[in-house]
Amino acid sequence: MKTEGGRFSRGFKAALLETMVKTPAVEPAPRAGSTSAGSAASAGKFDTSFETLPAYQAFRTQRAVADALHLNFPFYRVHDAMAGARSVIAGQPVVNFASYDYLGLNGHPDITAAVIEATKTWGTSVSASRITAGERDFHRQLERALADIYEADDALVFVSGHATAISTVAALLGPKDLILHDSLIHNCVVVGAQLSGATRRPFPHNDLAGLEAMLAATRDKFERVMIITEGLFSMDGDGPDLARLVEIKDRFDCWLMVDEAHSVGVLGATGRGIAEQAGIDPRRVDIWLGTLSKTLVSCGGYVAGSRPLIDFLKLAAPGMVYSVGMPAPAALAALTAIEIMRREPARVARLQANGQLFLRLAREAGLDVGTSAGYAVTPVIIGDSLRTVLLAERLLKRGINAFPIVPPGVPEKSARLRFFISSEHTEAEIRAAVAATAEEVAGVEREGISLGTIAKLMIKRAT
Structure with missing residues (x-):
């Protein structure tokens, strides 16, 4: 995605608007005319379409935005190998921070x-x-x-x-x-x-x-x-x-x-x-x-x-x-x-040491880790959902799999990348993951990508 002075380019805005125009809202099914008395009297009167569910409508809008940003859908992503500290996604080996195999026992x-x-x-x-x-x-x-x-x-x-x-x-x-x-x-x-x-x-x-x-x-x-x-x-x-x-x-x-x-x-x-x-x-x-x-x-x-x-x-x-x-x-x-x-209590000790290392490095890099105590779970809190999904996509391209958590999984304006730490992650993998995350966070902040910006474009479409 190209930006002008760290902001959305005109070409991107046009592409986004065009994509959203091609994704119209689904209207409720038309009501049929009234019929004679009996159980058939209400046939067609009430909406029985799944497509008009409000949550589904929101999902369609999210997909339209993702398509315009050339983002892959982050949910239900297929792994091609046994998932632990490492995995394979779409043929690409990744360091995996999205699975909760905390002691590395899967496949033991x-x-x-x-x-x-x-x-x-x-x-x-x-x-x-x-x-x-x-x-x-x-x-x-x-x-x-x-x-x-x-x-x-x-x-x-x-x-x-x-x-x-x-x-x-x-x-x-x-x-x-x-x-x-x-x-x-x-x-x-x-x-x-x-x-x-x-x-x-x-x-x-x-x-x-x-x-x-x-x-x-x-x-x-x-x-x-x-x-x-x-x-x-x-x-x-x-x-x-x-x-x-x-x-x-x-x-x-x-x-x-x-x-x-x-x-x-x-x-x-x-x-x-x-x-x-x-x-x-x-x-x-x-x-x-x-x-x-x-x-x-x-x-x-x-x-x-x-x-x-x-x-x-x-x-x-x-x-x-x-x-x-x-x-x-x-x-x-x-x-x-x-x-x-x-x-093997050494596995627990390694996990705890890895968790503390990740937490310390993330704080030193200026990442928002919230109230994490640095054990097996440390979030990098972004706030904006769109930025969070974009960050996850960019990290994946760099061989780092960290899952984006967005509302309703977490409260509004507290979207985050969640890192599950394993006893089997190496120090080098943890250092590289933190460094890459800090670089990508700085990048999306410079670009000004946010749901707020998308909302303004949606208003422009509506008017």
Whole structure:
């Protein structure tokens, strides 16, 4: 894209306007004339087109802008190789900062061997829900290993991490209860809270004084109250003060749920998560929630806690009762990953060192890393969505894959490139990635590319 004095060229503006003119808004289907009485009376009266959904209209506009900027669609991009610290996209080798294989275990020979043997022995499905005919010993082995991480009585594994949170929250709470969650909590918790029928109120991100004030004002109006946070936030790379959270939940008689999706294998000297890092007895947290798809390179989710909690969820959580049991290959992949994490703590140490290096270099380069603590997740906050997508495209051309996160994945005006750090990234790769990012950020700022500029062109088109 050519610019004039660091701004959009006239040729680019003309090309953009022409592209957008060729992408007209989709009008609702015309209403048919009224008919005789009966069920046919409303035929054609209401819009049944998917194309007229407001979100789809916004998507079409975004694609038009991307086409005018010669940007490839950044979503659902195909990888041509096993993704870890490195990958291959469209035939091009890349250093990969978009996958959450934090300890580099995807493709580990021990895990591959365990999965092959499990498939030979058990097949690819248990062919039933666990409550009926799908219970297997490997489920219980994995659950014991997960419970051990938290010194918990027991654990329960689900076939979906997202469904784990939805099912657990929805099963435990009802209309007489209150859910207080961090404002940046993952979507799965929000959906579970909505389905529960409980009152849901977010507190400002990691603002425990704000949480305490909300409890002081409302605790006695509800039967049960659950506080929900994350061990490491997936968009910002920071976490809460667990010691203070435990004290607050005890004082106000609440349940505390901590989502460890991005903190197991990442926090603590041996990767046992935020409780190990904070020096807190993990049994002081009521509900540990997590996924098997990040550090544990499998698929599914888990809950760990007291025996009554797990016994209850076995009978009441929809994602457990009405879903197929976890297949052997997924269970054995996660179980073997836990065993490797235990015997190779050097992987955790390398990950943490790499995370701190990335954070330090990014700050030195003047990049906005927000509140990241420099573990496995560090964002480079850009603000403008269009600039963020453009940056990701330019970095990809330089062999660096960092995914653009834009609203609604993050709040408005806080679009960012998210860098997932792995124990297997080299120092040279991290240094090169930070340097390239700083160069490209400076470039798009000089060019003045932004959604605001595009909006002005859209207004020009409309008038």
